Amino acid sequence: MVRSIRNSSMNFSKYYTRDTILRSIRQFLWNEGFCEVETPLLVPSVIPESYLDIFTTTLFNRYRKPQKMFLTASPESTLKKLLVEGIGNCFEITRSFRNTETDATTHSPEFTILEFYRVNANYMDIAKDCERLFQYIYIKSLKRSENNRRTVQGDGIFQLTYQGKSIDLSSPWIYMSVKDAFEKYTEIPFDQITNKKGKTVEEMFNVNLIKPFAKKKGYTISRDNTWEELFNQFFLNEVEPYISHLEKPVILFDYPRPMAALATVKKEDPRFSERFEIYAGGLEIGDCYNELRDAKEQENRFKFELKEIKRRKKTEVVPDMDFIAALQKGLPKCSGIAIGIDRLVMLFTDAKEIKEIRFCSF
Secondary structure: OHHHOOOOOOOHHHHHHHHHHHHHHHHHHHHOOOEEOOOOOEEOOEOOOOOOEOOEEEEEOOOOOEEEEEEOOOOHHHHHHHHHOOOOOEEEEEEEEOEOOOOOOOOOOEEEEEEEEEEOOOHHHHHHHHHHHHHHHHHHHHHHOOOOOOEOOOOOOOEEEEOOEEEEOOOOOEEEEHHHHHHHHHOOOHHHHOOOOOOOHHHHOOHHHHHHHHHHHOOOOOOOOOHHHHHHHHHHHHHHHHHOOOOOOEEEEEEEHHHOOOEOEOOOOOOEEEEEEEEEOOEEEEEEEEEOOOHHHHHHHHHHHHHHHHHOOOOOOOEOHHHHHHHHHHOOOEEEEEEEHHHHHHHHHOOOOHHHOOOOOO
16 A cells, blocks of 8 residues: 555645545535535546546446546536536535646646535625635634644634745635736736627637737747637736735636636626636635526537647547536526635645645555
8 A cells, every 4th residue: 555655745644634624614514504415426428628638438338338438527517417406505525537637736637626506696605605614624624733823813813824925814805807917917908918899709809819918928829829828828927926925815706708618708798707716825726607507508618618629639528418408407596616625735734735635646
């Protein structure tokens, strides 16, 4: 067993804190009336997502007839099918799998994920849930950690230290739109890299609008770049480094439409989708949507993502058409979030690398 675990830096006190954090998450969501579920990890079809690579395998039935199968990148599609069937508020803590994510401090091909969905809620309701969840974890878990400084300064103040940075988890957190963050840190008007009057996504996000700005900044440009790929260079190099130094967690909300394949579009400005991500201490920890309920629109996005998977030479997948059928039946108004448990534990145990807080076999 020892030879199969490649983790010379494992600190068991951090692992014990991880266990307490998992207990705290469950208790918080149980207290909120959520139902815990278990969904399949091995599935015959998935939601196509061109930004990631997925694991494939072969299932043989008892007669040795082969069938292509996939390891889930998240439990999202199955949880939404349960919502359609009327399960109500639900959550799952499970393993997920994404290929090629090796040799990185905050990524792993196998990782632990929390997803929870609240019916009759929007993404800002989920943001407030997350503020309270993190504070609950702080109260229940940090007292067991020997790897962090913990201070309470009166009611409602939750202070921790992550990699030399002071992080205040008390409410309210910092809320900033992607548009505002982009304009603040790049000094480029968002209206100059998009077409606000465009009727289609292609017109709104014409790559020729953003190319001159990317070229001026010295970013890598190729003939077949998409708008999203160029925007990500700005985002990773000029936005994320600044918000990583802020002393409170950041809710970065309303992402450009090409960057939110499963989220609803904002009625006020269809260039943006109702999505947020949580950043704390430089860690991207959570990803939330107002869930798209339009089956036809979702099917169109599936087709686009399948084309992108082929263009980017990613692993070909079988699209989950049962998910489309579930949307046709009727997904209730809801919002949900995926939280990376490993990164959350990193934050609460002051771990620099993901391998410090989980057992790895690679």
